[in-house]
Amino acid sequence: MLIANGTVIAVCDGEKLSLYRNQGNEIAPSLVPLAVGPVETQNRSSGVRHRNTAANPDAQQLEEDGFAAGVADVLSGMFLANEFQHLVVIAAPRTLGELRKRYHGQMLPAIQAEIAKDLTGHALPTLLAVLEAERG
Template sequence: MLIANGTVIAVCDGEKLSLYRNQGDESAPELVPLAVEAVETQNKSSGMRHRSTAANPDARQLEEDSFAAGVAGILSDMFLANEFERLVVIAAPRTLGELRKRYHSQMLPAIQAEIAKDLTGATVPTLLATLEAERG
């Protein structure tokens, strides 16, 4: 996958968010870590009085979904503040599903790719290899 200069790459799961910006060019990307603000979680208590079923997720799943909502909020705010024009999202599959529900509609055209893999904690070379494999 070709990643234009300035593209932001978000890597997350239900507990951790890492952000990078490509400071290189498309043929030689150079991912530089960005500072990540604290992720605001919301609606932690909704559904907590119910038994855990597919329709009523357990407390841990609610935490992960709330985290994903907070990540979508951060990314949307960054986009609306003109902090990026292009975005690549690499997220655990369930987290990616939650993110998709919560992106700001104006940000949708900026999303260049979504990769459903849990690569939180991965090294930059691993991320670059994954992005290169997606080019394929």
């Protein structure tokens, strides 16, 4: 995958967000970590106890979904503040699904790629290898 200079790469799961900016060129990306402030989670429960089923996820899943909503808010806010023009999202599959539901509509054209993999906590060489494999 060719990654333009200035592209932001977001790597997240239901608990952690890491952001990088490509300061290299399309052929030879150089990812530089960006500071990540606190991600505000949004409580998805109604305060009523439910049995744990697919229709009523457990508290941990609700927390992870709330975190994903907070990540979508962070990314949308960055886009609306003109902090990036291009975005690549690498996220755990369920988190990616939650993100898609919550992106700001104006940001959608900026999303260059979405990769459904849980790579939080992986080193930069691993991220670069996955991005290179996506190039194909």
